[in-house]
Amino acid sequence: xxxxxFENFSYxxxxxxxxxxxxxSLTIEEGEFVVCTGLSASGKSTLLRAxxxxxxxxxxxxxxxxxxxxxxxxxxxxPGDLASVAGTLxxxxxxxVVMQTVGAELAFPLENRGLSRAAVARGVEExxxxxxxxxxxxxxxxxxxxxxxxxxxxxxxxxxxxSLVLLDEPTSQLDPVAGDELIWTLRxxxxxxxxxxxxxxxxxxRCLAHADRxxxxxxxxxxxxAAPGEMLSWAAEELPALQTPAARLFERAGLRPPPSxxxxxxxxxxxxxxxxxSLAERMAADQPDEKSRRLRxxxxxxxxxxxxxxxxxxxxxxxxxxxVLRSVDLRLEPGQRTALMGRNGAGKSTLLRxxxxxxxxxxxKIEADGRVALLLQNxxxxxxxxxxxxxxxxxxxxxxxxxxxxxxxxxxxxGGQRQRLALAIVLGxxxxxxVLLDEPTxxxDRAAKGDLIARLGALSAAGTAVLVATHDAxxxxxxxxxxxxxxxxxxxxxxxxxxxxxxxxxxxTETARILGGDGGVCTPEQGGELLRARMTIEATP
Amino acid sequence: MNERAGGSVLVRARSSVxxxxxxxxxxxxxxxxxxxxxxxxxxxxxxxxxxxxxxQQLRGAVRFAIPLAVMLAVINALLVRDGATVIWRFGELPVxxxxxxxxxxxxxxxxxxxxxxxxxxxxxxxxxxxxxDDVLRRMRRSAFRSALTAALAxxxxxxxxxxxxxxxxxxxxxxxxxxxxxxxxxxxxxxxASGALDRAVDVAxxxxxRGYATRVAPPRADRLAYSRADRIVxxxxxxxxxxxxxxxxxGLAFFEPYPQLTLVTGSAELLFAALIVLAAWAPAIxxxxxxx
Numbered sequence: 001x002x003x004x005x006f007e008n009f010s011y012x013x014x015x016x017x018x019x020x021x022x023x024x025s026l027t028i029e030e031g032e033f034v035v036c037t038g039l040s041a042s043g044k045s046t047l048l049r050a051x052x053x054x055x056x057x058x059x060x061x062x063x064x065x066x067x068x069x070x071x072x073x074x075x076x077x078x079p080g081d082l083a084s085v086a087g088t089l090x091x092x093x094x095x096x097v098v099m100q101t102v103g104a105e106l107a108f109p110l111e112n113r114g115l116s117r118a119a120v121a122r123g124v125e126e127x128x129x130x131x132x133x134x135x136x137x138x139x140x141x142x143x144x145x146x147x148x149x150x151x152x153x154x155x156x157x158x159x160x161x162x163s164l165v166l167l168d169e170p171t172s173q174l175d176p177v178a179g180d181e182l183i184w185t186l187r188x189x190x191x192x193x194x195x196x197x198x199x200x201x202x203x204x205x206r207c208l209a210h211a212d213r214x215x216x217x218x219x220x221x222x223x224x225x226a227a228p229g230e231m232l233s234w235a236a237e238e239l240p241a242l243q244t245p246a247a248r249l250f251e252r253a254g255l256r257p258p259p260s261x262x263x264x265x266x267x268x269x270x271x272x273x274x275x276x277x278s279l280a281e282r283m284a285a286d287q288p289d290e291k292s293r294r295l296r297x298x299x300x301x302x303x304x305x306x307x308x309x310x311x312x313x314x315x316x317x318x319x320x321x322x323x324v325l326r327s328v329d330l331r332l333e334p335g336q337r338t339a340l341m342g343r344n345g346a347g348k349s350t351l352l353r354x355x356x357x358x359x360x361x362x363x364x365k366i367e368a369d370g371r372v373a374l375l376l377q378n379x380x381x382x383x384x385x386x387x388x389x390x391x392x393x394x395x396x397x398x399x400x401x402x403x404x405x406x407x408x409x410x411x412x413x414x415g416g417q418r419q420r421l422a423l424a425i426v427l428g429x430x431x432x433x434x435v436l437l438d439e440p441t442x443x444x445d446r447a448a449k450g451d452l453i454a455r456l457g458a459l460s461a462a463g464t465a466v467l468v469a470t471h472d473a474x475x476x477x478x479x480x481x482x483x484x485x486x487x488x489x490x491x492x493x494x495x496x497x498x499x500x501x502x503x504x505x506x507x508x509t510e511t512a513r514i515l516g517g518d519g520g521v522c523t524p525e526q527g528g529e530l531l532r533a534r535m536t537i538e539a540t541p
Numbered sequence: 542m543n544e545r546a547g548g549s550v551l552v553r554a555r556s557s558v559x560x561x562x563x564x565x566x567x568x569x570x571x572x573x574x575x576x577x578x579x580x581x582x583x584x585x586x587x588x589x590x591x592x593x594x595x596x597q598q599l600r601g602a603v604r605f606a607i608p609l610a611v612m613l614a615v616i617n618a619l620l621v622r623d624g625a626t627v628i629w630r631f632g633e634l635p636v637x638x639x640x641x642x643x644x645x646x647x648x649x650x651x652x653x654x655x656x657x658x659x660x661x662x663x664x665x666x667x668x669x670x671x672x673x674d675d676v677l678r679r680m681r682r683s684a685f686r687s688a689l690t691a692a693l694a695x696x697x698x699x700x701x702x703x704x705x706x707x708x709x710x711x712x713x714x715x716x717x718x719x720x721x722x723x724x725x726x727x728x729x730x731x732x733x734a735s736g737a738l739d740r741a742v743d744v745a746x747x748x749x750x751r752g753y754a755t756r757v758a759p760p761r762a763d764r765l766a767y768s769r770a771d772r773i774v775x776x777x778x779x780x781x782x783x784x785x786x787x788x789x790x791x792g793l794a795f796f797e798p799y800p801q802l803t804l805v806t807g808s809a810e811l812l813f814a815a816l817i818v819l820a821a822w823a824p825a826i827x828x829x830x831x832x833x
Binding site: 052053054057058078079080081083084088090092094095096097098099100101104108109111112113141142156157160353356358371373374375376378380381382383384385411422425426427428429430 | 672673674677678693699700703704707708710711712713714715716717728729731732735736739740743744745746747748749750751752753754755
């Protein structure tokens with residue numbers, strides 16, 4: 001029996017003319033790990049909602065065809081029945097927990113199945129151990145961070161040991177370490193419990209290597225269903241925005257086939273003798289370059305340029321006495337593009353709020369050479385009017401490519417469009433001396449990410465300092481010239497991007513992990529150049 | 542999962558017992574307007590909260606209650622004309638007509654304000670000592686739809702509070718500071734309210750996905766023996782209920798504000814007030830004695 005089967009399934013949301021899913025046929029066998037991807041608004045989340053029974057039972061609309069989950073046809077069985085065979089984790093962890101404490105949240109799905117108290121207690125204990133959240137069991141959910149909430153919501157989805165797990169971008173709120181841990185946990189559940197996994201994800205580099213298959217949706221249609229490597233070959237031809245950094249690295253270097261992950265890529269490069277570093281390269285990698293020295297020891301006194309924004313010995317303490325930031329020094333020069341990285345709870349968002357003046361530091365001083373614009377994590381929070389053109393003027397809408405949406409309701413536009421609109425709102429008026437962005441690419445596809453990078457590049461060229469708090473090492477590498485790493489409220493690294501993101505495991509791009517930090521290379525473009533140069537040397541007699 | 546580890550006996554007691562205790566304090570504040578009784582219930586509530594380590598929850602509730610209480614006191618003083626002792630004549634005012642502030646209306650307004658603060662504080666204590674998840678679980682067996690609504694509402698309060706906080710921060714990030722005054726406030730309230738529907742739909746979807754709508758009866762709570770904490774809090778709760786019933790039946794603590802303040806305060810009232818405070822503080826004093 002298949003874990004999940006779509007048979008010619010089509011679905012249109014109420015009030016919409018275009019179907020969200022069209023004539024979709026897809027089978028996921030028991031114990032399979034399948035990744036589903038596609039650009040924004042391609043129907044991925046709807047696919048998950050159809051598999052969990054929310055579509056059409058909860059959302060209404062018109063559906064045709066069949067979806068069969070663990071032998072239950074969603075025509076006859078709603079989400080409650082399907083919960084016994086499929087665990088679901090949707091995008092926003094904030095609305096994914098319904099009880100007051102973590103223990104009660106994990107017990108909730110088990111109690112709803114009518115299990116005995118002993119079975120409930122055992123189930124809670126087991127899932128808490130599996131996800132390493134045992135120390136959170138007594139905690140009120142109100143006190144959890146976004147990452148912790150995500151793990152608790154995943155625990156609730158898995159507590160009843162379903163044979164199928166449906167996940168919608170579960171790593172979007174997580175730092176690289178927690179994101180990797182979560183994917184490995186899914187892999188372990190898949191291998192040890194035989195749980196089938198359907199994972200919707202934009203950041204393919206995180207999960208593709210673990211998948212048995214990858215499926216691609218475009219405008220609600222299934223356009224590719226293949227092994228990860230084959231899917232990447234297809235993407236290179238048909239939809240380059242879906243290529244992983246490793247695939248782009250190989251494409252730039254003229255290598256084929258594209259690798260599905262770091263291990264495969266390294267094995268291929270090793271077999272071609274392209275991973276060994278020359279002595280000169282090793283020395284270059286170990287020695288910080290001129291630019292990096294300049295960044296680490298900025299010129300002082302008369303020679304120092306005016307800073308766009310500067311924090312001096314800034315500390316921040318919560319009312320309960322917990323220290324979030326400890327004596328942070330940070331100086332942003334006009335036009336400088338900086339990425340702020342660190343684990344969940346490291347203090348990134350707090351630092352941004354302090355820099356923007358939303359809160360005052362407990363100690364230390366913040367000075368800005370003009371207005372500081374801040375784009376918070378959820379762009380929807382900025383949208384308070386009934387029409388898009390009430391949020392910002394028409395001229396600015398045109399500048400941000402949103403003029404044709406002027407009459408729309410801000411809640412009806414797509415995630416990427418909301419993000420652009422929110423950016424237009426905070427950038428309105430005079431040009432800011434600094435613009436700060438908190439996790440701006442959460443849930444964004446690569447095309448929208450590229451658009452944002454170009455926009456921030458233009459701001460930087462006009463003299464605005466850009467500071468982006470992000471978990472996305474690929475974004476940091478593509479955008480920033482400098483990376484500041486926070487840990488426990490302290491700055492633990494402040495150096496050029498090539499230095500910070502090329503040497504580690506977690507805070508490193510996929511290209512850097514493949515090349516082992518050779519030459520401080522972080523992006524596929526730089527990596528491709530390096531590999532081509534090596535191939536030229538190899539070929540030269 | 543009935544008991545929460547750690548904390549005072551009030552927090553450790555099973556939900557049904559803690560609810561009886563908390564509700565009896567709320568009922569006492571609702572049933573009596575006599576200032577001595579209200580003062581006793583206030584002392585009982587704040588003292589119990591302090592002794593049980595729940596004062597933080599009460600502080601937030603009182604902060605919310607005080608503006609409401611002040612408004613009630615002022616409105617009562619300005620609008621009620623039943624008192625006999627005029628202490629201030631405003632004369633003819635537009636909309637209000639002839640406004641005379643009387644000592645009785647002023648005193649009763651003050652008592653109304655005190656009552657509001659005490660009721661809200663006692664309710665906050667109730668919420669602090671009762672495990673809502675446990676209450677929902679119990680309600681679900683007998684009142685499925687009410688429990689579903691309560692589960693949704695309980696969760697939505699936290700979600701919307703955080704939404705409002707974030708949206709307020711986003712408003713302050715606008716180049717013009719997001720404006721100020723009533724219009725800006727109305728815009729914010731409208732935005733949070735319109736987002737509430739989306740949020741409620743998301744939370745309701747999660748309830749569906751966790752199998753809440755299957756209507757399978759949740760496991761019946763094991764018949765655990767009453768712990769020491771349960772017994773102490775139950776005794777205190779029953780004591781408070783007995784005081785409530787006795788007070789109501791015997792007509793103790795008579796109070797009539799109009800036309801002239803009539804207040805009966807004898808030894809019976811003093812004893813009644815003292816017993817309320819003693820019964821309310823007893824769990825913390827007796828139960829937590831060895832912990833301090």
